[in-house]
Amino acid sequence: MSRIIIIGAGFSSLSAAAYLAKAGHEVHVLEKWEQPGGRARTFSAEGFLFDMGPSWYWMPDVFERFFGNFGKKVSDYYNLVRIDPSYKVVWQDGSQWDIPAGMKALAKLLEEKEKGAGKQLEKFLAQAKKKYELGIQELVYKPNLSFAEYLHLGLLKGLLESDVFTSMRKHIAKYFSDSKIIELLEFPVLFLGAGAQDIPALYSLMNYADIVGGTWYPMGGMHLIAKAMEAVAKEQGAHFHYGEEVISISTNGDKINGIKTSKGLWEGDFYLSGADYHHTENLLPKTLQQYDENYWQKRTMAPSALIYYVGLNTKMPDTVPHHTLFFDADFERHSEEIYDRPQMPTDPLFYLCAPSKTDSSVAPAGCENLFFLIPTAPGLDNDTEEVRQKYFDMLCTRLEKHYGMNIRPHIVYQRSFSVKDFKQDYNSFKGNAYGLANTLNQTAILKPRLVSKKVRNLAYCGQLTVPGPGVPPALVSGEVAANYIHQKLKRTNH
C-alpha cells in the first residue's frame, strides 16, 4: 500500500481517488474549497441553489461506467431525467427551434428545413456512432505517453476512417447546406473550446452524444454528481481534507518529498494534481517544470466565460425550456473575438439555463433559477463591475425581445463570475473556464502529459491533460491517471 496525495477535488481527482483507494492505497485529497466538485461547485442564496459550472449532462454511459466499476449504479445516488426538448435555439431572424430528444424526431424537424436532411442526419450519425465507439472504447482510455499506443492496425484504420485531418466545419458541410442546420451541428464542439473550423471531424462523436445519447439532468442539481463520486471514494477508503490550499511543493532531486498547504505539510509516495496544470507546474522549482511560459502562451486555451447567477421572484413563460442557446447574433464575429482578436464581444451569443423548469428544488416556490453564460476570450482582465452590468443589461434586452418578458423588476438575487474569479477561485491560467481546446495540434499525445517527465512521483489529471475538457472526460482522466500510478507503484513494489 502506498500513500498518495491528490491536489484538488474536481471530477478528475474524485475519479482518481476512488480508483486508487479501491486498488488499496492510502489516498488523501486536499481541496482549497469546502466542498467537492471544483468548477461544478454550488452555492445557495435567498432560497436558490445555484450550480456554478456544468449544466449539460451528456454521455450518461461514462457516468454509469464509473459507478458500475464500484458495484453501484447512477440511480443509487441521484435520479437522472432526460430533458425533452433537449434545448431550444433562438436564431438571428427571431425564429426558435425546439430540438427534440432522439434522432427520429430531430430528423423530422431537419427534413422540414432542408429537403433530404432527415436522411442525411441518419448517415451523418451512423458515422458519428462509429467515432463515438472508437473514442470511448479505444482512444480516451489511453495515457498518451507514446505514439506506440496507436500502433495497431484496427485503431489506425478506425482513425483514418474518422476524418481526423478534416475539420468539423468541412465535414458537416458535406452533409448539409442549410446554414441553421450547420450551426446547430457545430454547436457541440463549442464544448471542446474552439470553433468548428479548428476541431477535427473525429469530434462529430459529440453530435452522437448530443442527439443519440441525449441531454440529461440529475434531479437536485449537477453538484450531486460530485457528492456521489465523493461518497464512492470515501466508501473505498479515501480521505478528504477541505479548506486546504496547496501553497508550495518541496522536492529532493527529481522527487517530491512533501507539499505544504494552508494547514500543514503532507508527505506521500506519489502525488497527483487535478488542479490546473499550469498552476501546479508553477509550484515546482523551474528546473522541474516541463513547460515554460512561452509554451503556455502559445496554447489555444478554451474560452473563459462571463456568467450570471440570477434569482427571479416569478416564473418565466412556459415557452422557456431548461436550456436555450441564443444564436441570435453573428456566430463568426463572436468566435473571432474569442480566438483571433481577443476582446469583449460586440454582440455575444449566449446560453441560458433555467434548471427550475425541470427541478423545483433549486428555487423557492413560484420563482425561477437562471444561469446565463457568455463565452469570452481567456486572459481579458477588464471584467469590471461596469462591464459585467453592461453585458447583463444586453442579455436582459435580448431575453425580453425573444421571450417577451422583462426580468429586471423580478430580480431578487444576482451574482456574476468571470475571468478574475476563475483565476482567483481555481488558479486558472488566463482565467480559462474549460481548460485547453481540443484542436488537432493539442489532441491526445500533443496535450500536456498525464505524467511528469521531470518529477518521478508526480502525475496530472483533469481538463488540461488527456482526454480534454468536460465532465465525462474528467472522469476518464482520473481513471487513466489512477491506473498509471497503480501500475507504476506495483512495479516499484510500493
Ligand SMILES: Cc1cc2nc3c(=O)[nH]c(=O)nc-3n(C[C@H](O)[C@H](O)[C@H](O)COP(=O)(O)OP(=O)(O)OC[C@H]3O[C@@H](n4cnc5c(N)ncnc54)[C@H](O)[C@@H]3O)c2cc1C
Ligand atoms: C462555467 C462552466 C460550464 C461548464 N459546462 C459544462 C457542461 O455543461 N458539461 C460538461 O460536461 N462540462 C462543462 N464544463 C467543463 C467541466 O466542468 C470541466 O471540464 C470539469 O469539471 C473539470 O474538472 P477537473 O477535475 O479537471 O478540474 P476542476 O473542476 O477545475 O477541479 C480542480 C480543483 O482543484 C482545486 N485547486 C486548484 N488549486 C488548488 C490548490 N493550490 N490547492 C488545493 N486545491 C486546488 C480547485 O479548487 C478545484 O476544486 C463547464 C465548465 C465551466 C467552468
